[in-house]
Amino acid sequence: MRASNQAEKFCWNPEKVAYWYLRLNGFLQTEDFYVHPVARGSARTDADLLAVRFPYRAERLYDNPSDIMQDDTARLGLSRDRIDVVIAEVKTGRCALNGPWTNPDHRNVHRVLAAIGCIPDDKIDFAAQDIYEAGVHESGDQLRIRLVAIGREENWQLRATYPDVPQVTWTDLLGFIFDRHKKYRNQKKQTDHWDCIGKKLKRLATERSMTRDRFVHKALGAMGVLE
Numbered sequence: 001m002r003a004s005n006q007a008e009k010f011c012w013n014p015e016k017v018a019y020w021y022l023r024l025n026g027f028l029q030t031e032d033f034y035v036h037p038v039a040r041g042s043a044r045t046d047a048d049l050l051a052v053r054f055p056y057r058a059e060r061l062y063d064n065p066s067d068i069m070q071d072d073t074a075r076l077g078l079s080r081d082r083i084d085v086v087i088a089e090v091k092t093g094r095c096a097l098n099g100p101w102t103n104p105d106h107r108n109v110h111r112v113l114a115a116i117g118c119i120p121d122d123k124i125d126f127a128a129q130d131i132y133e134a135g136v137h138e139s140g141d142q143l144r145i146r147l148v149a150i151g152r153e154e155n156w157q158l159r160a161t162y163p164d165v166p167q168v169t170w171t172d173l174l175g176f177i178f179d180r181h182k183k184y185r186n187q188k189k190q191t192d193h194w195d196c197i198g199k200k201l202k203r204l205a206t207e208r209s210m211t212r213d214r215f216v217h218k219a220l221g222a223m224g225v226l227e
Contacts (some may be wrong), residue, residue, distance in 0.1 A: 178205045
C-alpha cells in the first residue's frame, strides 16, 4: 500500500465522526471546549464536544411533513420538550467519563456551566451536584444538562454508576450515519461546505453497492478503532 493511502486509511478523527453524528441529530456544537486554569499552566480539562439541541428541531418540516428526518431519539434519549445541553466524552475504547466530570472536588462542571451561561449563577452549585452524582440535571420543564459517553463498547460499570447517562457505541453511531445518508442522499447532495470528515462519511455511505455492515467496518478501520 502506498504511504499516502496508508495515511488516508487512519486519518478519521473519532471526535470529528462523533461531531457529525450529533450534528445530523440536530445539535449545535463547540469542539474541544476548554476549561482554562486559574492562573498559568495547562487547561484544567476539556469537553470533547459541547452540544445543544432545541426541542422543536425538525428537518424537512416544510418540504415534506410526512417524511421528517427521524433522529436517533431512543439511543440518545432526545427530549421533545426541553433544551438539551450535552457534554460528550469520546473514546476509542469502551465508553467512559473522565475524572473532571465525575469528581466534585475539581469543580470543573461548575466552570463549564458558568461559561455556557444556560442557567443563573445561583443555580450552578445545585446543577453541578446533580451532574456529578447522576450525570444529568433537569431545570424545571425547560432545560436538561447531561453527560453522554461515546465509545467502542458499553461500559457496564458506568451503567451501574450512571444509569441515566446515554452510552453510544461506534457501531450504532455509524449505522445511524449510514442510514441517514442512504435514505436522504439526494437531499444531502450539496455538501461543499462540509468539512473533510463529513464529506468522507457521506461519500463512503453512498458508494454503489455499499451495505450498512461494510460501511461500519470501513469507517471503524479508518478511525483506527477496530479490535
